[in-house]
Amino acid sequence: MKSLYYIIKYAFITLWSVFVISPFLWALSTSFKNANAVTGGATYIPWLQFQPTMEGWRVLVKSGGQGGINIIAPYINSIVVTMSASVVSLILGTLAAYSLSRFTFKVGFIKNNDITFFFISQRIMPPIVLSIPFFIMLGKFGLLDSLPGLVIVYVALLMPIAVWIMVDFFNG
Numbered sequence: 001m002k003s004l005y006y007i008i009k010y011a012f013i014t015l016w017s018v019f020v021i022s023p024f025l026w027a028l029s030t031s032f033k034n035a036n037a038v039t040g041g042a043t044y045i046p047w048l049q050f051q052p053t054m055e056g057w058r059v060l061v062k063s064g065g066q067g068g069i070n071i072i073a074p075y076i077n078s079i080v081v082t083m084s085a086s087v088v089s090l091i092l093g094t095l096a097a098y099s100l101s102r103f104t105f106k107v108g109f110i111k112n113n114d115i116t117f118f119f120i121s122q123r124i125m126p127p128i129v130l131s132i133p134f135f136i137m138l139g140k141f142g143l144l145d146s147l148p149g150l151v152i153v154y155v156a157l158l159m160p161i162a163v164w165i166m167v168d169f170f171n172g
Contacts, residue, residue, distance in 0.1 A: 026044070029044060029046060031056050031057065032046060032052040032053060032054070032056070032057075033050055033052070033053070033056070034053050034055050034056075035055075037050045037051075077147060080147060081147055081150050081151055081154065082154075084151045085150075085151050085154035085155050085158060086158070088151065088155050089154070089155045089158035089159050089162045090162055092155070092159060092162070093158075093159055093161075093162025093163045093165075093166050094162070094166050096119075096159075096163045096166075097162070097163050097164075097165075097166030097167040097169070097170055098166070098170055100112050100115060100116055100163070100167050100170075101167055101170035101171050102170070116163070116164065116167050119159070119160045119163040119164055120160055120161075120163075120164045121160075122159075122160040123160050123161060123164075127157060130156070130157075134153055134156075138152070138153075
């Protein structure tokens with residue numbers, strides 16, 4: 001009885017794995033087909049049903065002027081923006097969190113816990129609320145459709161979570 005359980009269990013796991021992995025394998029095999037093989041119908045087995053080619057991959061790395069897509073530049077831009085925004089928000093968030101953890105602020109009835117709650121409450125607000133103010137601000141500074149403008153937006157959205165995490169870290 002126990003061996004039947006293991007047979008059924010591993011058969012189910014194998015079928016589920018094939019079900020999950022097959023779309024990725026299909027996409028991978030399609031990436032090595034030429035345009036006629038892609039539009040000509042379903043073929044699955046390389047070298048048996050179609051001749052693999054690197055034509056699709058060459059189109060991805062060619063520049064737009066050469067009839068390609070140039071997929072490398074957007075990835076480099078994404079890495080630059082992400083790394084810049086992460087470093088800036090981590091530095092500024094650490095400074096703000098250290099001051100909130102180390103010093104006692106009191107302005108009227110507002111204290112440190114209120115300021116910390118204000119930072120984390122910014123994450124509750126839907127980001128679409130900030131789209132028009134960011135558009136106006138970036139337009140005034142001439143940063144629309146630029147990498148520095150995108151870094152500024154990302155820093156503003158990352159700061160609350162950086163401050164919140166670092167305050168807990170410094171308090172610990």
